[in-house]
Amino acid sequence: MTGESKLPIYGALAANIGIAITKFIAAAFTGSSAMLSEGIHSAVDSGNSLLLLLGISRSKRPADENHPFGHGKELYFWTLIVAILVFSLGGGMSIYEGIEHLKHPEPLGDPMWNYIVLCAAIVFEGTSLIIAVHKFNQNKGKYSFFKELRLSKDPSLFAVIYEDTAAVLGLFIALAGVFLGHYFENPLFDGLASVVIGLLLAVVAVIMVIESRNLLVGESAKSKVVDEIYHMVLAHKNVDSLRRPLTMHLAPREILLALDVHFHSELTSESLANTVTELEQHIKEKYPQVTRIFIEAKNLKPQT
Structure with missing residues (x-):
């Protein structure tokens, strides 16, 4: 795997670290459950990027007596771990936080910080997604983008695309939750947005688990x-x-x-x-x- 294959991961890592910090700060000032869920999401994504880089590094180890075909499949193992973290930490904690907010709604503060952070995050996450998609399209075959993505054997690309897509969609959901909550003066919209974000992450995690499982058990070439x-x-x-x-x-x-x-x-x-x-x-x-x-x-x- 060339160093260029790591570019989408580095882009996602840089974006997620910066965005996670700003989201947590905004959530602390505004009391937004959706914003807190997004902060958790970005923090989990940052850790996931580090795990993918670890997987790439370990998969490059040469073959030895106990692993005569090399360690290439270790990348697929760490991709599975990433999917589990997205499901448990990202999806599970977002759903939990949203339910708690629905059961015990809190008055919302000034939404200005939420809007600023969410709009900035959409720009950064969107840029990271564009980088990953561009890299993916360079080696794409004759099929449609979505079919090629499903057939892809490279977690350094498809995992980042899945995560960044979920991140962008989650940001729009959080933005809608914040807006509707203040427009109708009802904090339940904010908690509901957090639950929807958690469900979105759970769906993405299941897709990644299926992809990783197929590769781990010995998937054939195209x-x-x-x-x-x-x-x-x-x-x-x-x-x-x-x-x-x-x-x-x-x-x-x-x-x-x-x-x-x-x-x-x-x-x-x-x-x-x-x-x-x-x-x-x-x-x-x-x-x-x-x-x-x-x-x-x-x-x-x-x-x-």
């Missing part, structure tokens, strides 16, 4: 990549037939490939070895993310 590798190998003059390639992501940019190939029976051992070398070179030239290739050769003519 079907387009698998299909192209299949046709590439089948087109070789010395290949008779093969089963559909088996693939598994070891890391966002590391794929394990297993091929069960039936070569022509008239091939000699030397020709077979050369053919296998050619196939590996062609695959890695077109798909550098395929870092490990295992070819099982069948239907060979016995050699004297």
